[in-house]
Amino acid sequence: MIWTLKIECEWGRYLxxxxxxxxxxxxxxxxxELHLIILKSxxxxxxxxxxxxxxxHFRNRKPLFSEDAWDFDYEKAIDNYHQMTLNEIYPLPKGLKLFYHFDFGDDWIxxxxxxxxxPKSPDKDVEYPQLIESIGPAPEQYPAY
Incomplete structure (x- = not known):
């Protein structure tokens, strides 16, 4: 099935x-794949x-694969990200939201x-994922200040 996702940049050093x-x-x-889609967008x-x-909210975080931030294994997380699908994540528990955090220095959230x-059935003439709406410009990842 095809879902509609809204991806909103909530915070970033140069937002x-x-x-x-x-x-x-x-x-x-x-x-x-969602990680790559967000970066491309x-x-x-x-x-x-x-x-x-x-x-x-983004300041109240619960890691998907480890309860203890000190026990975070990045390579294992990447493997998990390759395997875990959106339909395994949703529906989220009541009151929780999904967040993506990129670049732990500039903190893009x-x-x-x-x-x-x-959800709708896929259209055979459409290549998914498909950007259907874009609001606002992309933030500059490395602005020249």
Missing amino acids: EEECVRIFEIDEESSLY VEFDNDHLFEFFTGR FKITKSRKK
Whole structure:
């Protein structure tokens, strides 16, 4: 089935304007694929560590694969991101949201919200994921200050 996801940049060292991207995406897409989709949609280089986590807001985080931040194994997490699909994540427990954290220095934080719209069957003439709406410019990953 095809879902609609809203991906909103909530925080980043150089975030100046609203940045929202809305995609139609296959529910079988992996978290790693979602990572690549987000980076492409904001024109960022894939040159930093990243993580997915849940929380009520981005400052209240609960890692997906480890309860203890000191027990975080990045290589194992990447393997898990390749294997875990969106339909394994959703529905999230009540009150929790999914977040994507890219570049642990500049701290780009994206909130990922699954639409309440009814999932639809894939259109054979459409290549998914498909960007269906873009609000605001992409933030500059490395502005020249």
